[in-house]
Amino acid sequence: MKGIAFLFFLTAVLCVSIGMGWGIQMSASQDHSLYGAHAHLNLVGWATMGLFGLYYAVTPQAAQGVLPKIHYALALSGVVLMVIGIVMVLTERSEMPVVIGSFLTIGSMLVFLYTVFRHGIGRAA
Template sequence: MKGISYLFFVAATICAVVGMGWGIQMSASGDHMLSPAHAHLNLIGWVSMAIFGIYYHVTPKAALGMLPKLHLGLAILGVITIVPGIVMAINATGEALAKIGSVLTILSMILFLVIVLTKGRDTST
């Protein structure tokens, strides 16, 4: 694995390790108040990023150009803003970061849809 696929997997694995550590901390403390943020870290950070990495690995043509790089940047920026933003919203210290992270995350997914629709089809057969 190389290129954009590898970078998505690095980001996904970092999110998984942080998410697991956070889950252990919540379990040990008995305080699960922040579980919605933890769930978003695992689902958007680990699962979505790993799926993106797999897609780019099995569809190398889709990994070419600037759009996949923009996708990676939006996806990472989305995770690193939405997760602390959800923590802030739960703690009633503001919702702006969660809203920004949500917008970045959906823009990332819309961009992925565009990439899948325009570059993901194998026309060699």
């Protein structure tokens, strides 16, 4: 069965694929004005989501229950709103999506902090 670790990894790979394509587009057009959004898509979307997935794969007891699903929902909505929000800020539109996305992202990290504290890392002894 494909569980929460798979969802985090799949999301991470989708984010980095989009991020790489975006980076190529920026390079080809020589327009790097949205580099901040591109960087956050790669860092939060690829690196952070991938690490969350790795953790849940290595620590399967932490992947059980509703909390990992809440964690995924917070992380996914956070990265999407953060990246869209950074684009909006850089193009001089609303700041609200990046603010909401940032709070969702830190909420996701606090859920992860609790999860790591509660379950440690690795399989239960």
